[in-house]
Amino acid sequence: MTDASTPTEQTLHALYRDHSSWLENWLRRRMGNAWDAADLSQDTFVRVLASSRQLSDLREPRAYLLTVGKRLLSNFYTRRSLERAYLEALAQLPEDCVPSAEQRWVLLETLQALDELLDGMPAAVRRAFLWSQLEGLGYREIAERLQVSERTVKRYMAQAYEHCLLVDC
Incomplete structure (x- = not known):
């Protein structure tokens, strides 16, 4: 030193x-x-x-x-x-x-980043977000699955988007 x-x-x-x-x-x-x-x-x-x-x-x-x-x-x-x-x-x-090996590495890195991003969300918010983004469900369908109101789903989605924007990457 x-x-x-x-x-x-x-x-x-x-x-x-x-x-x-x-x-x-x-x-x-x-x-x-x-x-x-x-x-x-x-x-x-x-x-x-x-x-x-x-x-x-x-x-x-x-x-x-x-x-x-x-x-x-x-x-x-x-x-x-x-x-x-x-x-x-x-x-x-x-x-x-x-x-290819390079593509697999990029995919694994992306999966890891997504997992870390989603891990910080409450379970219901995460489910609503994933159903919306991956399955293309509307708020009414998500509300039925979660057994909550559409207004609650809107709140969940706003919370999910805010989380995605504010997360420290």
Whole structure:
């Protein structure tokens, strides 16, 4: 560490030095895989560095790292589940319809982003939004399925659109 290091760099270095092994071990116990645990541990520190939080103000650094690490772990398992479902769907396609590796990667990234976007919506709002967008149902049909009024469906759709516009991508 040089004298020219900024206080943030020094704080991050100390945080990494003091807690990276602990976090990686915690992740390894949860995942049963040292390679994935190492990757998620590094991703956690990258996320911490990218956050706007003042690292020098952390009173409980392990609790903070654990919170970030748990979110990344959850995202990891969600992505694995999406990948598995996607690969199962691909296996059903005729060989000449199977997308290239590059197309599959783009599709998986898109599915992950959509899943994260929809995950923040309440269940009824998410259902109304998906029925409207994917099945082309009108508000009356959605209201019947959800057993709510059309006015409530309008509110759900406004909430869904607002969520989509305001989500931090």
